[in-house]
Amino acid sequence: MSQADVALYEAKGRGRNRLVSYESLQENAGGDDRDLYVRHFENVTRVLTERMTTLVTNMGRSLVEAARREANQDALTQLHNRRYFDARLSREVETAHKHGRALAIALVDLDHFHDVNAGFGYPSGDRCCAASPRSPATACA
Incomplete structure (x- = not known):
């Protein structure tokens, strides 16, 4: 499994639609497994960094969009x-x-x-303001 993992991350490091076998990596490394595992560490680090960057970017974008929406809409x-x-x-x-x-x-x-708030209370006034355009009468009833 560790050999498959090394080949998988090497393929990810090279880009999409790449086929990499562990044996070809060993041949290129000249039989030095230490260099191969250093390269594996670098590939894993690169893939994880890219994924975390994407995750943080998407979360940040969502938070900014939510803040903008809240700043421009009445709650x-x-x-x-x-x-x-x-x-x-x-x-x-x-x-x-x-x-x-x-x-x-x-x-x-x-x-x-x-007068609506004073006569029926603020919760009733809020229900009137928050009423759906499809059924305003039921919200204020």
Whole structure:
């Protein structure tokens, strides 16, 4: 098994679709097993380093994307917030100008929403704000 392991990591070190036999490695090493196992150590170290780099990079990317999403969305409603609006507005104005298109902006303000919170409690107000667009009436009932 150790010979197969040495050949496997040598093949990985050489790149994709490479066939390496332990016997050919021994011939190239001139019968010096010590050099062969040093090379095996280097190959294993290289493969593990590449895998760890990929893993850390992917985890970091996921964390940055999650932080960006959280910074641009309201936690309760999952709607984009003012920070997102400000960043996106300039891009949309530029795109509309570039293509010669009109741009419409709609803002929604809930008048007297404080009365819902005061009359029914903040948990009920939160349920109304977090209601799905498919069933808003059931959330506020």
